Amino acid sequence: MSRRRDVPRATAGERPPGKGFGRRGFLTALPVAGAGTALLGGCVSRAGAVTDVDRILSVSLGQAEDHPSYGALLDFGERLAGATDNRWGVRVYANNSLGDQQETVQLVSDGAIDMAVISGTQIENSSPRFLPMNVPGVFDDMDHQNRVMLDDSIVGELFTSLEPDMRLTVLGGFTQGSRHLYTAPGPIESPDDLSGLKIRVQESKIFLDLINAMGGVPTPMAYSEVYTGLQAGVLDGAENNEISYVTQRHYEVATHYTLTNHLIGFDFFLANTDLLEEMGPEDSRALRETFTETQNAFVEIWRQETEKATEQMRERGVEIHEPDPAAFAPIIEETGYAILQDEADIAMYEAIRAASEEAP
Structure with missing residues (x-):
């Protein structure tokens, strides 16, 4: 039976009630x-x-x-x-x-x-x-x-x-496309380059574990605060896709963009x-x-x-770096798989990976 229903109109400016409000x-x-x-x-x-x-x-x-x-x-x-x-x-x-x-x-x-x-x-x-x-x-x-x-x-x-x-x-x-790293101090070519760098992440075990494994210091922070965090030096970098990097103008405070392809969101x-x-x-x-x-x-x-955003990045002087895939790919895969503990989760992961192998 449907639980959806209509209720009388609320007065403008009221805070919307929670459960049960039509x-x-x-x-x-x-x-x-x-x-x-x-x-x-x-x-x-x-x-x-x-x-x-x-x-x-x-x-x-x-x-x-x-x-x-x-x-x-x-x-x-x-x-x-x-x-x-x-x-x-x-x-x-x-x-x-x-x-x-x-x-x-x-x-x-x-x-x-x-x-x-x-x-x-x-x-x-x-x-x-x-x-x-x-x-x-x-x-x-x-x-x-x-x-x-x-x-x-x-x-x-x-x-x-x-x-x-x-x-x-x-x-x-x-x-959400591929997510990559961007930093203020300099390019990232290997995990050694991330050592000690404070990288903004979402407050999620996935991102905390990943940046740790890649060599950086994961730093949870609200997305709206990333620009000022980079500007003030509270952060050394962050991770996101090209479109968000450009639309949020983070290229103004972190000019090195490294194509790590660590997550497809x-x-x-x-x-x-x-x-x-x-x-x-x-x-x-x-x-x-x-x-x-x-x-x-x-x-x-x-x-x-993404292509348009990448071109805008180049026009604004962003240095785009492509590290050797061998530098990060094994770490990324091992970290992702290690997060999975439940047998059903592992089975789904393996089914997804098999779908890649079966692709033409």
Whole structure:
């Protein structure tokens, strides 16, 4: 039986209550970008991230409007409207405007909002079963990652594992591309060059273990503080993909970018399970298929945007270094595998690696 329900509208400015607060009530309590925007149907411009449809689904996103995932979600909304004869569309709430990622996981679980994009490290807080998807060395590249994420024989059971207790369904997601190191003091060619350097990491065992193993000093810090940390010398470096490095202007305070390829990150796309059941088989299938189309297209979009970011890096005087793969690859693979303790996790890791070996 569906747990989704509507409740009376909240007064503007109220803090959204937690569990049990209905989707419409939660969303109408929030300021909406763009004048004249309707939450439940109506014609709104592309910039408003909604389409002229019977019902608009809310999507929470942590990234800003200039990030590739925002545009991809707009395209998803257009695809969905076309596939359902304008019965369904989406509105994207960027910049964590519906709350931080852990808050939005709970809100999607409750049905207060419909869907959300959640980072791999965050989804582990909901279920450690996702750990094998996030460890260093498990994916060779974005194409390998995308094949696995669309392979029901590998991820089908995992992606439905949150449904019974949390009413969350994973529909796929967006690649974060390859993550690399960037530093202020100088180039990184081997673990010896990282010795004693303070490298910003997410507060995650995966990243703490990895930077330690690579020779650096892992330093957890909020992402918003990385620029000033590098500028003040509190940090010697950080790790991220090319696009984030450029959009956050970290090239101004750390001019050496080393292609370590230590992790292929992923953002998971969650939907409320009751919503999918409420949509009915035809429209639910259309939503899944249109998101799969969007996910496939995003890989190429990310590749193109990475090339643009790399060119911008060169234009701004960033020194890009390509160390011998033998310097870091064995450390990355060994660290990733060592994190896995559960037999089921090891089995999934090995299935993912086998999918790489079977690729043409």
